Amino acid sequence: MAMPMDRLGSVIVDLFIVLTPAVTLFSAPLQRLVLESFLLGFSEMIWLSRAGQWLMGVAILVVYQTIFWRVFGATLGQMFFGLRVVDLHSGARLSGPAALLRSLIWNAQWIFFLGLTFLTVFSHQFRRSWHDRLADSQVLTLRQRAAAKPSQRDALVIQGFLAGLAYLLAVIVVYQLLAAAHSFRHGVSGGNSGVSRKDCEAVDRAVADWPESTRRLEVAMALFAAGSIESECLEPELELARFERRFEGLDYLALAFLHADSQRRSDAYLKAVCSQDPDSFACSQAQIIRKLATTQPLSEERPYSKDSKPPSLRSADSSAPAYYRLWALRQAMKEEDPKRALELIGSLESKASLRTFLSVEQVKAWWALGQRERARGRAEILAPVMSSVDGLDMASFICGEDIEFSCQRRDSSLCQWSFDWVSRQSTAAQLPFIDRLALLWVRDSDCRAQLGQGEPEWMSLSQQESLLPEEAKTLLRLSRYQAEGNELKAQIILQELVEGEDFGLDYRLRAFKGKVQGSRSTMDMAQTIEFWRKLQLGHQSHYLGQVLFEQAIELGDYSLASEIGESLEQRLVEERDFQRSMVVVSWHQGQKKVARQWLDRWQHQGSSEAVAPSRLPASDSPKSQNFEKSWRAVLRQLGAR
Amino acid sequence: MIFPFLNGILDFRRAPVTWLLVLMNLTVFVFSSGISGGTEKKFTEMIYEDEFLITQGRLYAEFLASDDGRNLSGRSELVQQLVAGAREGDNRRAKNLGYMATRDQDFFVWMEMVELKGDQVAVEIWREGWKELHQLKERHPSFLLGLGSERMQLPQWISYMFAHGSMVHFLGNMLFLLIFGCMLEPLLGGLVLLLIYLAAGLGGGLLYVLVDGPSLSPLVGASGAISGLVGLFCVLYWSQPVRYIYWLFLPVKGYLGFVYLPAWVVLFIWLVSDLAGIWSGVKELGGVAYTAHLGGQLVGLAFGLAILLLRRSFQVEGVQSKLAR
Numbered sequence: 001m002a003m004p005m006d007r008l009g010s011v012i013v014d015l016f017i018v019l020t021p022a023v024t025l026f027s028a029p030l031q032r033l034v035l036e037s038f039l040l041g042f043s044e045m046i047w048l049s050r051a052g053q054w055l056m057g058v059a060i061l062v063v064y065q066t067i068f069w070r071v072f073g074a075t076l077g078q079m080f081f082g083l084r085v086v087d088l089h090s091g092a093r094l095s096g097p098a099a100l101l102r103s104l105i106w107n108a109q110w111i112f113f114l115g116l117t118f119l120t121v122f123s124h125q126f127r128r129s130w131h132d133r134l135a136d137s138q139v140l141t142l143r144q145r146a147a148a149k150p151s152q153r154d155a156l157v158i159q160g161f162l163a164g165l166a167y168l169l170a171v172i173v174v175y176q177l178l179a180a181a182h183s184f185r186h187g188v189s190g191g192n193s194g195v196s197r198k199d200c201e202a203v204d205r206a207v208a209d210w211p212e213s214t215r216r217l218e219v220a221m222a223l224f225a226a227g228s229i230e231s232e233c234l235e236p237e238l239e240l241a242r243f244e245r246r247f248e249g250l251d252y253l254a255l256a257f258l259h260a261d262s263q264r265r266s267d268a269y270l271k272a273v274c275s276q277d278p279d280s281f282a283c284s285q286a287q288i289i290r291k292l293a294t295t296q297p298l299s300e301e302r303p304y305s306k307d308s309k310p311p312s313l314r315s316a317d318s319s320a321p322a323y324y325r326l327w328a329l330r331q332a333m334k335e336e337d338p339k340r341a342l343e344l345i346g347s348l349e350s351k352a353s354l355r356t357f358l359s360v361e362q363v364k365a366w367w368a369l370g371q372r373e374r375a376r377g378r379a380e381i382l383a384p385v386m387s388s389v390d391g392l393d394m395a396s397f398i399c400g401e402d403i404e405f406s407c408q409r410r411d412s413s414l415c416q417w418s419f420d421w422v423s424r425q426s427t428a429a430q431l432p433f434i435d436r437l438a439l440l441w442v443r444d445s446d447c448r449a450q451l452g453q454g455e456p457e458w459m460s461l462s463q464q465e466s467l468l469p470e471e472a473k474t475l476l477r478l479s480r481y482q483a484e485g486n487e488l489k490a491q492i493i494l495q496e497l498v499e500g501e502d503f504g505l506d507y508r509l510r511a512f513k514g515k516v517q518g519s520r521s522t523m524d525m526a527q528t529i530e531f532w533r534k535l536q537l538g539h540q541s542h543y544l545g546q547v548l549f550e551q552a553i554e555l556g557d558y559s560l561a562s563e564i565g566e567s568l569e570q571r572l573v574e575e576r577d578f579q580r581s582m583v584v585v586s587w588h589q590g591q592k593k594v595a596r597q598w599l600d601r602w603q604h605q606g607s608s609e610a611v612a613p614s615r616l617p618a619s620d621s622p623k624s625q626n627f628e629k630s631w632r633a634v635l636r637q638l639g640a641r
Numbered sequence: 642m643i644f645p646f647l648n649g650i651l652d653f654r655r656a657p658v659t660w661l662l663v664l665m666n667l668t669v670f671v672f673s674s675g676i677s678g679g680t681e682k683k684f685t686e687m688i689y690e691d692e693f694l695i696t697q698g699r700l701y702a703e704f705l706a707s708d709d710g711r712n713l714s715g716r717s718e719l720v721q722q723l724v725a726g727a728r729e730g731d732n733r734r735a736k737n738l739g740y741m742a743t744r745d746q747d748f749f750v751w752m753e754m755v756e757l758k759g760d761q762v763a764v765e766i767w768r769e770g771w772k773e774l775h776q777l778k779e780r781h782p783s784f785l786l787g788l789g790s791e792r793m794q795l796p797q798w799i800s801y802m803f804a805h806g807s808m809v810h811f812l813g814n815m816l817f818l819l820i821f822g823c824m825l826e827p828l829l830g831g832l833v834l835l836l837i838y839l840a841a842g843l844g845g846g847l848l849y850v851l852v853d854g855p856s857l858s859p860l861v862g863a864s865g866a867i868s869g870l871v872g873l874f875c876v877l878y879w880s881q882p883v884r885y886i887y888w889l890f891l892p893v894k895g896y897l898g899f900v901y902l903p904a905w906v907v908l909f910i911w912l913v914s915d916l917a918g919i920w921s922g923v924k925e926l927g928g929v930a931y932t933a934h935l936g937g938q939l940v941g942l943a944f945g946l947a948i949l950l951l952r953r954s955f956q957v958e959g960v961q962s963k964l965a966r
Contacts, residue, residue, distance in 0.1 A: 243759035
């Protein structure tokens with residue numbers, strides 16, 4: 001019988017040396033098809049072409065194997081290794097159909113079972129695999145070195161392995177079928193269309209609100225100004241691949257928004273707006289945007305003639321395009337001119353597609369004008385039917401304002417409805433909501449304090465810990481998060497505190513300590529380590545370093561501890577605590593000699609007598625359990641009595 | 642793993658011209674790596690920036706669709722579909738078209754003359770970028786030495802063979818040059834070898850220019866000339882056995898040894914891989930210039946046949962007996 005290794009060798013020679021030229025040649029057109037499909041973006045075709053390539057390879061292999069087995073009794077690879085494929089009973093070459101069958105089964109084993117079933121060559125007593133058994137063939141060798149029957153143990157091992165694989169395969173197949181059935185029923189959205197396609201449908205819907213003569217781009221710009229669509233949706237309206245149309249100022253303005261991430265391009269586009277249409281609303285908007293973006297005075301650039309000027313923000317009346325009025329509305333709210341804002345809102349009310357945005361701004365404007373009841377009434381109706389983000393915007397605005405207002409009126413009733421609304425949203429675990437909730441809490445306790453209804457929590461905290469009010473309020477938020485078990489938010493606040501330059505140093509150091517000691521891994525500590533490295537504050541740096549050092553040991557990261565220890569060494573070399581830690585750290589770093597040195601130093605530190613290593617002198621405080629365990633283990637290893 | 646067994650053939654004294662050619666290639670390579678260092682990086686950065694490519698693609702689509710589609714009708718189906726997609730706003734197709742544009746001389750000539758409307762800012766930015774690229778090119782060795790549509794005089798037809806695109810390109814070519822050159826030179830003499838080498842290079846370049854069209858991105862590499870040597874070798878040694886060393890995974894006893902294969906096997910494999918390369922590639926994208934290989938090979942084959950005929954007709958000491966020594 002043939003050696004399995006020889007058979008494997010013959011396969012390798014066949015596949016990689018003999019057949020490769022043929023396969024590459026015949027599958028070349030399919031390869032080209034793959035490339036073309038890739039360039040054209042036809043992803044389905046790519047898969048089909050690749051599958052086609054595979055099939056072509058298999059077909060060539062089948063033809064090759066069948067012919068050679070029939071005519072020569074061996075493929076070229078097998079001839080090279082001195083093997084022959086013969087019929088089991090007669091010992092002659094295989095007949096045509098038998099050879100074909102053998103080849104097909106051989107290939108099937110690769111395709112469906114990844115070739116694992118070939119392992120039966122190692123278990124079957126005559127070293128015949130499935131293709132041999134089904135085609136009644138046997139592989140013999142013409143060489144001296146032949147294979148013996150496989151041992152009982154080998155056979156059992158292989159059979160068991162294959163049986164196990166069969167079960168695993170069955171399980172996987174069943175699972176995949178179930179999953180496919182499930183997704184089929186529930187209609188999984190296939191399709192690889194870009195995100196923007198769907199979201200940009202808002203433009204199609206909105207066009208109905210505008211008079212026929214309005215450009216689609218203008219409608220899209222209005223929606224963009226109202227925040228209903230992303231800037232990507234402006235692109236289809238611009239027809240950028242066409243160069244026959246003269247671009248107006250509005251086109252360039254849209255392009256400026258589209259390329260907002262590139263300073264160079266957006267600036268070039270904004271300039272172009274005014275060179276194209278100097279008297280237009282678009283130019284006015286472009287100039288103001290540029291002025292806001294840089295500190296260049298407007299007069300520096302005067303692309304328009306001296307006699308005419310672009311319209312100012314003031315002139316955004318009903319003749320101005322909708323997008324311009326919306327933008328003017330935003331500016332009005334920013335500049336705290338609610339009357340103007342309401343005028344503009346009024347002029348745009350007829351557009352159904354802008355309703356959500358306009359309603360929210362209206363509520364805010366009424367509130368700013370003092371028409372609180374009106375505002376609150378409208379908000380209560382609107383918030384539940386809006387999208388969560390818009391609704392939250394509105395509710396927390398109202399609630400915050402309510403708290404301020406009721407405080408000034410010496411009436412501490414919290415705006416219950418919106419507060420409930422916000423809390424309900426926050427229990428759905430949406431982080432930005434929780435933030436708002438915490439802020440509202442702080443404002444509320446502030447208010448209560450002002451009304452003499454007990455001290456706000458932050459005030460007592462501020463006095464106890466000698467913190468500034470801002471610091472205390474932040475700490476209050478932190479404690480809220482920790483009480484709610486919101487680890488993530490708590491860590492974020494801690495990080496803000498550590499890095500925030502507005503807070504007092506003591507406070508930051510405390511926060512630092514809290515963050516380090518709360519860390520469960522040195523990855524958690526990573527940012528704080530960065531902070532420590534940047535901090536060049538003399539003794540503070542050492543204090544922080546020590547905290548990091550201890551925690552690193554606690555977490556078992558001895559290389560980090562060693563690194564920190566090195567920088568602390570000079571300062572702390574005579575501290576017993578530090579010396580003990582260094583014994584443990586250097587031991588774990590494999591530096592036995594160094595560990596011994598530290599131990600000696602500790603034993604003789606500060607007293608005339610040497611201290612026995614297993615006994616802690618009274619001056620030393622015991623550390624954590626983990627550490628003490630390590631300490632004892634290291635002592636044993638060092639052979640100290 | 643299988644490899645020709647090179648025992649003793651790499652001797653400098655036996656094949657001085659081959660080694661000289663290698664040295665010339667090496668010199669050019671070392672010099673051009675020195676010069677091109679910084680420019681290469683900047684070049685790649687610029688030419689692969691998304692916005693730049695997309696704009697370029699859109700402009701190229703415009704060019705191809707212009708003149709009532711005269712420029713488009715001769716192009717392949719692929720290009721026509723890319724153009725159609727780009728003009729409808731498909732950025733992916735536009736970008737791929739942008740890659741192809743870099744090889745088309747006519748496009749850039751057109752861009753210098755045409756007046757376009759549409760997004761003027763993008764066109765301006767592209768023009769600036771293109772000017773800068775052009776200046777970089779003037780200093781890049783591959784562009785100076787290679788065979789491109791802007792530079793197609795006699796010097797370039799020869800110098801292109803000595804320039805290489807990358808370390809891998811260079812090393813691969815040198816390896817083959819050594820193997821085949823060292824086997825052929827003792828047989829033919831250095832001068833003949835040199836002549837055939839250059840002729841094959843010219844032939845490869847010629848076929849490339851005729852079939853793939855001269856492109857703005859130049860043709861570089863000794864592959865054409867070396868293919869010529871391969872072709873020559875296979876014809877002269879046709880059924881002579883060549884010794885290879887092989888091993889299966891690891892060099893262990895039983896699976897390590899020598900095997901003798903006739904020389905025409907190499908020709909077959911070379912030819913097949915070149916054809917497969919030509920058929921599986923997209924001409925407009927460039928890449929490996931298989932047509933140049935093919936051209937060189939044909940020249941080498943022709944020379945080989947000529948030599949065999951000459952030897953036979955003049956009854957001079959045959960190749961076979963010379964080989965037997």
